[in-house]
Amino acid sequence: KSTIRIAVLPGDGIGPEVMAEAEKILSKIMDDDGKTYELIHGDVGGIAIDNHGSALPGSTLDICRNSQAILFGSVGGPKWEGLPPEQQPERAALLPLRKTFGLYANLRPAVIFPQLQDASPLKNEVIGTNFDLLVVRELTGGIYFGEPKGRENDRAFDTLVYTKDEIRRIARVGFETAMKRNRKLCSIDKANVLTSMVMWREVVNEMAGDYPDVSVSHMYVDNAAMQLVKNPGQFDVILCGNMFGDIISDEASMITGSLGMLPSASLADGSFGLYEPSGGSAPDIAGQGIANPIAQILSMGMMLKYSFGMNEAYSRIFAAISKVLDQGFRTGDIMSKGCTRIGTAEMGDKILAAL
Numbered sequence: 001k002s003t004i005r006i007a008v009l010p011g012d013g014i015g016p017e018v019m020a021e022a023e024k025i026l027s028k029i030m031d032d033d034g035k036t037y038e039l040i041h042g043d044v045g046g047i048a049i050d051n052h053g054s055a056l057p058g059s060t061l062d063i064c065r066n067s068q069a070i071l072f073g074s075v076g077g078p079k080w081e082g083l084p085p086e087q088q089p090e091r092a093a094l095l096p097l098r099k100t101f102g103l104y105a106n107l108r109p110a111v112i113f114p115q116l117q118d119a120s121p122l123k124n125e126v127i128g129t130n131f132d133l134l135v136v137r138e139l140t141g142g143i144y145f146g147e148p149k150g151r152e153n154d155r156a157f158d159t160l161v162y163t164k165d166e167i168r169r170i171a172r173v174g175f176e177t178a179m180k181r182n183r184k185l186c187s188i189d190k191a192n193v194l195t196s197m198v199m200w201r202e203v204v205n206e207m208a209g210d211y212p213d214v215s216v217s218h219m220y221v222d223n224a225a226m227q228l229v230k231n232p233g234q235f236d237v238i239l240c241g242n243m244f245g246d247i248i249s250d251e252a253s254m255i256t257g258s259l260g261m262l263p264s265a266s267l268a269d270g271s272f273g274l275y276e277p278s279g280g281s282a283p284d285i286a287g288q289g290i291a292n293p294i295a296q297i298l299s300m301g302m303m304l305k306y307s308f309g310m311n312e313a314y315s316r317i318f319a320a321i322s323k324v325l326d327q328g329f330r331t332g333d334i335m336s337k338g339c340t341r342i343g344t345a346e347m348g349d350k351i352l353a354a355l
C-alpha cells in the first residue's frame with residue numbers, strides 16, 4: 001500500500017493555530033479510511049526567515065517536492081514588513097511556490113452555510129437561500145508575475161501580461177467546472193481599458209464554441225464588484241485573472257459570513273495541489289486562539305478531494321461543520337445572537353467530534 005505524503009507548512013500568524021485543527025481532522029479521516037500517510041512539516045514565510053534566513057528554504061522546497069500535496073497556512077506579518085519587498089514572505093515564499101509547482105488554477109468556493117445567513121453583512125433576501133459561487137482565479141501570471149517590474153528613481157512599474165495559452169488553460173478550468181455546476185460562466189475583465197484584457201475576452205469567447213451548453217457572460221471588474229453585493233445569486237462560476245480574482249474572492253468570502261470561511265485549492269495539471277485558506281495571517285487576532293479554523297479545515301478537505309480523490313471525505317467534513325453550526329457554536333468572526341462563542345481549538349474539537 002503506497003504512503004500518501006503531505007507537506008504541512010503552517011507559516012505565520014494564525015497559520016499554526018488553524019493548521020493544528022486541520023491536522024486533527026485530517027488524521028482522524030485518514031485513520032478511519034485506513035490510509036497510510038505521512039505529514040512532513042516545514043517552515044515557510046516569516047518563521048522561515050527567522051529560523052533559516054530565507055522565506056522558502058531549500059529544505060522546505062525539498063519537502064514539497066517529495067510530497068503529493070501541500071497544506072499551507074498563511075504567511076506574512078508586521079514583523080517582516082520592514083524587509084526589502086523581494087525578501088518578504090508573500091513574495092519570497094508563496095508566489096515562488098505557486099510558480100515552481102505550476103499552480104495556475106486557483107479555485108475559491110464561496111458557499112454559504114444556511115446557519116450563517118445572519119453572520120453575513122448582506123440582508124438575507126439579498127443573499128438568497130443557497131448562495132454557492134466558485135471563483136476560478138488565474139494564479140501564476142498577470143500583473144503579479146509580469147516583467148518588467150521595478151523602480152527607477154521616482155518611477156515604479158509592474159506589467160500586466162497574459163499569453164493566449166495562459167488564458168486558455170485557466171478558461172478551460174472555468175468552463176469545465178461550470179459544466180459540472182450550473183453551466184453559467186461569468187468572465188471578469190477590464191477590456192474597456194486594458195489591452196491584455198481585450199485579448200482575455202477574445203480567448204474566452206473563442207473557447208465558448210467548445211462549450212455550447214455553458215452560458216457565457218462578460219463583466220467589467222468594477223461592475224462585478226458591485227453586482228456581487230447587489231445580487232450575488234446571479235453568479236455560478238466567476239473566471240478572472242490573478243489580481244481581480246484576489247480582490248473578488250475576498251469580497252465573495254464576506255457574503256458567506258467571514259474570510260475565515262473561504263478555502264482554496266491551487267492546482268496544476270495532474271493531481272498536485274497547494275491548499276490554503278484564502279485569507280492571510282490575520283495579525284490583528286493572531287496568538288489569541290480565536291481565529292476561525294474552518295477555511296483551513298475546508299482547504300484540507302479540498303486537498304483530499306482534488307489531490308487524493310477522496311470525495312466522500314470532503315462531504316463528511318462539510319457535514320460535520322454544518323452540524324457544529326447547527327449546535328450553535330461560532331468563532332468570533334461568525335458570531336451572531338443566541339449562539340455560543342468558542343475559540344479556535346474548541347471549534348476544531350467540535351468538528352472532530354461531529355465527524
Ligand code: NAD
Binds near residue numbers: 090094333
Ligand atoms: P488577512 O486576510 O490576514 O486579514 C483580514 C481580516 O480578516 C482581519 O481582520 C483578520 O482578522 C480577518 N480574518 C482572516 N482570516 C480569519 C480567520 N481565519 N478567522 C477570523 N478572522 C480572520 O489580511 P491582511 O490583514 O491584509 O494581511 C495580513 C498579512 O497576511 C499580510 O502580511 C498579508 O500579506 C498576509 N496574507 C497572506 C496570505 C497567504 O499567506 N495566503 C493571504 C492574504 C494575506
Ligand code: IPM
Binds near residue numbers: 090091279
Ligand atoms: C491570497 C493572498 C496572496 C495573493 C498574497 C499574500 C501574495 O492575498 O492568496 O489571496 O495576493 O495571492
Ligand code: MN
Binds near residue numbers: 246247250278
Ligand atoms: Mn488575497
